[in-house]
Amino acid sequence: MNAALKQIDAWQTSLAPTLPTLPGNDIDWLAQRRSEALTQFSDIGFPTRKTEAWKYVATHAIAKTTPALSQSTIVDSTQIAQWRLDDCDEIVFVDGLYHEGLSHFTANANIDIKSLAESFEHSPDKIKALLSQDISDANDAFDALNQALLRDGAIVTIADGAVVERPLHLLFVSTNTDNSVTPINNWIFAGKNSQCNIVETYIGADTTNNLTLSRTTINVADNAELTHYRSQRESKQAFHLAELTVKQNRDSRYNAYPIALGSAIARVNVEIILAGKNANCTVNGLYLTKDKQVSDHHIKMYHAVPHCTSDQLFKGVMDDSSRAVFNGLILVDKDAQKTQADLSNRNLLVSKFADINTKPELEIYADDVKCSHGATIGQLNEQSIFYLQSRGVARDQAEHLLTYAFINDVINRIQLDALRKQIAALIIGRLPDSEFIRELV
Amino acid sequence: MLSIKDLHVSIAGKPILKGINLEVKAGEVHAIMGPNGSGKSTLSQLLAGRDGYTIDSGSVTYKDQDLLELAPEERSWEGIFLAFQYPVEIPGVNNTYLLRAGLNAIRKHHGQDEVSAVDFLKLVREKAKLVELDESFLSRSVNQGFSGGEKKRNEIFQMAVLEPSLAILDETDSGLDIDALRVVAEGVNKLRSEERAFILITHYQRLLDYIEPDFVHVLSDGQIQRSGDKTLALELEREGYAWLDTETDIASEAGAA
Ligand SMILES: Nc1ncnc2c1ncn2[C@@H]1O[C@H](COP(=O)(O)OP(=O)(O)O)[C@@H](O)[C@H]1O
Ligand SMILES: [Mg+2]
Numbered sequence: 001m002n003a004a005l006k007q008i009d010a011w012q013t014s015l016a017p018t019l020p021t022l023p024g025n026d027i028d029w030l031a032q033r034r035s036e037a038l039t040q041f042s043d044i045g046f047p048t049r050k051t052e053a054w055k056y057v058a059t060h061a062i063a064k065t066t067p068a069l070s071q072s073t074i075v076d077s078t079q080i081a082q083w084r085l086d087d088c089d090e091i092v093f094v095d096g097l098y099h100e101g102l103s104h105f106t107a108n109a110n111i112d113i114k115s116l117a118e119s120f121e122h123s124p125d126k127i128k129a130l131l132s133q134d135i136s137d138a139n140d141a142f143d144a145l146n147q148a149l150l151r152d153g154a155i156v157t158i159a160d161g162a163v164v165e166r167p168l169h170l171l172f173v174s175t176n177t178d179n180s181v182t183p184i185n186n187w188i189f190a191g192k193n194s195q196c197n198i199v200e201t202y203i204g205a206d207t208t209n210n211l212t213l214s215r216t217t218i219n220v221a222d223n224a225e226l227t228h229y230r231s232q233r234e235s236k237q238a239f240h241l242a243e244l245t246v247k248q249n250r251d252s253r254y255n256a257y258p259i260a261l262g263s264a265i266a267r268v269n270v271e272i273i274l275a276g277k278n279a280n281c282t283v284n285g286l287y288l289t290k291d292k293q294v295s296d297h298h299i300k301m302y303h304a305v306p307h308c309t310s311d312q313l314f315k316g317v318m319d320d321s322s323r324a325v326f327n328g329l330i331l332v333d334k335d336a337q338k339t340q341a342d343l344s345n346r347n348l349l350v351s352k353f354a355d356i357n358t359k360p361e362l363e364i365y366a367d368d369v370k371c372s373h374g375a376t377i378g379q380l381n382e383q384s385i386f387y388l389q390s391r392g393v394a395r396d397q398a399e400h401l402l403t404y405a406f407i408n409d410v411i412n413r414i415q416l417d418a419l420r421k422q423i424a425a426l427i428i429g430r431l432p433d434s435e436f437i438r439e440l441v
Numbered sequence: 442m443l444s445i446k447d448l449h450v451s452i453a454g455k456p457i458l459k460g461i462n463l464e465v466k467a468g469e470v471h472a473i474m475g476p477n478g479s480g481k482s483t484l485s486q487l488l489a490g491r492d493g494y495t496i497d498s499g500s501v502t503y504k505d506q507d508l509l510e511l512a513p514e515e516r517s518w519e520g521i522f523l524a525f526q527y528p529v530e531i532p533g534v535n536n537t538y539l540l541r542a543g544l545n546a547i548r549k550h551h552g553q554d555e556v557s558a559v560d561f562l563k564l565v566r567e568k569a570k571l572v573e574l575d576e577s578f579l580s581r582s583v584n585q586g587f588s589g590g591e592k593k594r595n596e597i598f599q600m601a602v603l604e605p606s607l608a609i610l611d612e613t614d615s616g617l618d619i620d621a622l623r624v625v626a627e628g629v630n631k632l633r634s635e636e637r638a639f640i641l642i643t644h645y646q647r648l649l650d651y652i653e654p655d656f657v658h659v660l661s662d663g664q665i666q667r668s669g670d671k672t673l674a675l676e677l678e679r680e681g682y683a684w685l686d687t688e689t690d691i692a693s694e695a696g697a698a
Binding site: 388 | 486489490491492514517525528529531533534538540541544547583599603
């Protein structure tokens with residue numbers, strides 16, 4: 001048996017016994033689905049360099065860990081205080097499990113939030129309907145594994161016509177330090193004509209080394225507007241592999257802010273389907289890597305119907321010997337006339353050992369469309385550095401300042417004050433000369 | 442204050458400055474004129490410390506120091522200011538905050554305390570008024586979205602705040618309408634003092650209608666071909682730069698003979 005097969009086997013042996021302990025496993029179809037998914041996990045096997053979608057991201061660092069299922073440790077409110085967001089309702093998950101004591105949310109007619117784990121028992125049929133996706137359609141072994149370990153997550157339903165004033169913060173805290181795997185599955189349903197802001201934060205203390213498998217499935221109904229921030233700041237020993245699937249219906253607006261700062265290996269696989277006419281999607285993404293971090297974004301923007309627009313900007317800054325991968329596909333169906341789609345990926349390499357693989361792609365089957373895409377990879381501009389120096393700024397300070405200035409515009413697009421300040425402070429804090437930068441931007 | 446002796450500079454192996462000699466004393470205003478490509482920007486950027494130039498021979502002494510040994514920021518702390526011919530846009534960096542950082546770095550270098558927020562605001566307002574720069578520019582990113590004229594005003598505004606000992610203005614007058622030109626000139630004239638020197642690089646004589654230089658130099662083909670007082674500028678205005686070519690030809694013929 002080769003090493004990869006041995007590892008898959010070890011994972012299966014380690015995780016199979018936990019399946020019966022999962023919530024709702026007395027429900028036959030659910031137990032069966034999980035066990036099928038585990039088989040699927042092992043059949044697919046860990047991605048290799050030959051797996052197209054994982055071409056530039058090696059997974060042996062993950063595969064060799066042989067994790068157990070994460071268990072929730074005790075966390076008190078002071079430990080997560082720094083990660084909260086002011087003026088938001090907050091639903092907190094600790095190591096993948098809903099934590100009522102840390103959450104604060106006032107139930108109201110506009111928005112309904114349920115824990116998946118609790119819903120298995122209360123409304124199994126509803127969950128069955130949510131899980132319509134076929135196991136065999138799993139994107140890769142990790143996606144299949146997340147289905148096998150299906151345990152908890154948030155199910156958020158925004159009522160038709162509801163204008164939800166208070167943003168909702170879904171805060172996923174990792175505490176495990178024993179290489180455990182944390183499955184998370186969320187659903188967000190934005191009802192017709194509704195408006196809502198949702199923040200997903202994934203975070204852990206510096207010592208945590210969990211593997212987070214997260215899947216968020218979103219439906220934006222007719223004429224609804226959903227602004228969705230995804231802030232991934234897990235520890236540098238952690239692994240974070242995420243799926244985000246969005247379906248947009250007629251006249252809907254979906255504004256996404258995928259922000260990836262943490263994890264040893266982070267991967268976000270986004271699939272947005274513009275399935276109703278006049279839907280509009282904007283994406284403002286940001287990824288920062290340092291040390292030996294690897295950050296991978298795979299984005300598929302699928303224009304399935306006419307008269308939709310999508311506008312994507314991703315900026316990345318890679319330092320030290322870190323690496324990023326960006327793969328953005330705009331796919332325009334033959335029926336999707338009058339599509340307007342734009343994708344721009346701009347990268348800054350601040351170390352000569354850092355690296356980026358970027359590949360924006362257009363696949364267009366309609367003839368009356370306006371599509372553009374582009375990627376840039378650059379270093380800091382010498383003229384700008386010299387200009388700042390000539391005004392009295394020391395060279396290294398100028399470099400750090402310009403690094404921040406490069407991404408400042410994306411940060412400034414974050415509409416939620418509390419989050420924007422949090423992200424800005426965090427990013428400035430990662431850079432040398434943070435105090436100096438703080439004074440100049 | 443500044444002494445340039447037989448300076449030879451090349452870029453990527455190509456000689457650009459071919460033996461520059463220039464003495465600038467405190468209180469003086471020197472105008473350097475010359476055709477495009479003669480090396481004016483090279484000289485001014487070199488003085489401000491830009492990378493990428495090879496000094497083949499010669500020396501530059503500034504306030505009794507070897508200027509060429511100083512980093513660009515150290516030159517700024519020592520009182521050198523370059524108003525760029527093409528000021529750089531720096532999105533994401535606040536115009537005023539940059540200026541405050543620069544001013545404080547200069548003060549720190551001279552063992553002075555940081556300027557207080559209140560004093561700085563007062564200073565900035567006063568100087569903005571001096572160059573008729575709308576206060577809305579203060580809160581914007583450095584030069585971002587500024588028109589050509591606004592960029593040049595911003596350079597003079599920065600100069601007014603930083604109060605350099607040696608200000609080098611690289612074609613600050615180019616592309617300015619007559620109003621903006623007057624504003625820029627007034628800014629310079631207000632700053633003229635016994636302790637301060639100016640090098641005005643210009644393509645046209647018209648700036649010198651507003652700022653009266655003590656000396657005028659003609660730079661051509663990397664050399665100062667002629668020096669004189671302000672009447673030289675008028676002569677150039679009348680005759681153009683064409684005569685330089687003939688003279689250079691004569692010089693090179695003489696050299697060949
Ligand atoms: N970075 C550079 N690389 C190569 N040649 C340069 C560079 N900068 C200037 N030069 C050359 O040096 C000469 C002088 O240029 P410059 O100093 O800009 O002239 P001026 O400002 O008088 O118009 C020109 O021939 C120009 O092409
Ligand atoms: Mg020039």
